[in-house]
Amino acid sequence: MDEPTSAAQPVHISSEPAQLQALQPLLEAVGELVGDVPALLEIAKDVGQTAPHPGEGSTGKLWELLASVTAVDVAAGRVLEPHLDSVHILAQAGQPQPEGAWGVFAAEGPGMRLEATRDEAGNYILNGTKPWCSLAAQLDGAVITAHLPAGQGRAAFAVNLQQPGVTCETPEWTSRGLREIPSGTVHFEQVPATLLQGPNWYHERPGFAWGGIGVAACWLGGAVGLARDFAGALTDAADKGREPDQLALAHLGEIDRLIASAAALLARTAERIDAHPAGAGPSAWSEAQRARGTVAAAVERIQALVSQNRGPGPLAFDEWYGKQMADLSLYVRQHHGMRDDAQLGSLALKGDRAW
Structure with missing residues (x-):
């Protein structure tokens, strides 16, 4: 391509x-x-x-x-x-560099539950199902969250996905977006696992929020690719004698502002994280929700502006553009919109804000 x-x-x-x-x-x-x-x-x-x-x-x-x-x-x-x-x-978690390709499976789903128990030797064993496991059949291992006994919460485990007892379903992936990366359900039956720290460590560590911002950086990158393609299309048209009209220029200007502001927020957030690696200072989760929400809104606006200006042609005939647009539309839906804003609003109401 x-x-x-x-x-x-x-x-x-x-x-x-x-x-x-x-x-x-x-x-x-x-x-x-x-x-x-x-x-x-x-x-x-x-x-x-x-x-x-x-x-x-x-x-x-x-x-x-x-x-x-x-x-x-x-x-x-x-x-x-x-x-x-x-x-x-x-x-x-103090573990060595993993061998092979790994993923992170931390999603939950209705009617699905992955449980971690200990065998007679005190080793952790996983049983149950885990949804939204991207590329599980092609990975060597994964960090996986599972429920602990007696209401102790959830914990993260390092798991070899190539061992007996791991069964990866092939999902009916009907989406046009991320077609080469289907996210199916994985079943675990008496699968040994290595505990990473203790109960709830995975979600409570600052790194959980930092990883969420890393995903937002990917969203922004996808939008930058579309924006560059749009600018290139305008330049190509001008070279052929069709200068961009004021509407196209206004939309390109807005796209420039959106990318600049989102990138500046990520840069500022990265500086704060590096200055407070142990989680001191602003709440790591409020920083994450602020960055993710800002980037997600910018990405969706950029997609709308580019799509309106470029029309149906490239969606129908430009393979890279159509794939990028479909992949990004699905990927950015990892942001939960107003539900995530409600979490941020709750933190802001408690004083976790800079204004």
Whole structure:
């Protein structure tokens, strides 16, 4: 698939231009492998060896990496982000670098429950089902949350997905978005697992919020790819004698403002995270909800502006554009809209705000 040349350029959040150019070979490789999930997983494994960890001084660079890959191809970002998140979670838990490609499965679903119990030797065993397990059949392992006995809450576990007792369903994935990354249900029957820290550690650590902002960086990158494609279409039309009208220019100007403001918020948030890695200062979760909500709103507005201006043609005949638009529409729905804003409002009402 031929992505726009401009899409294979780094996305700036906080680094100097010269630093960003180091991402160029990676982005070109990703552009050549769109749709090839096994190859993209190999890239994710390589990147995971050296990618920055959030809260360790280079959080902005991590988010630039995620945004830049997703600008080339949303699905590629969707492959890379959970692997890097799993690497960071395991490091935060004091575990070694994982071997192979890993994911993070923390979703819950009605009528589905994954439980962790101990056997006679004191080892943890998983039984039950887990929904929304992206690429489970192609991964070597995953960080997985499960319910503990006697109302102790949930805990995170490191799990080898290639061992007996793990059964991955093939979902009926009808969506046009993220078609190469279906998220199905996984069944666990007497599957050994390694506990990561203690009850509720996974959700209470600052890194949980940081990972959520990393996803928002991917959303922004996907929108930057569409915005660059839109600007390129206007330039191409002008070269052929059709200058953009005032409406198209106004929309491009609004898109520029949206990207600049969202990127500035991510840069400022990254600085705060690196200044307070232990979670001091502003609430990590309020920072996450603020960043995710701002980016999600910007992304949806950019999609609407680009779609209105470009019309039905590229949706019908431009493979990269149609895929990017469909992939991003599904990916950004990980933000829960007004429900997430209600959580942020509750925190703001309690004084967790800067105004």
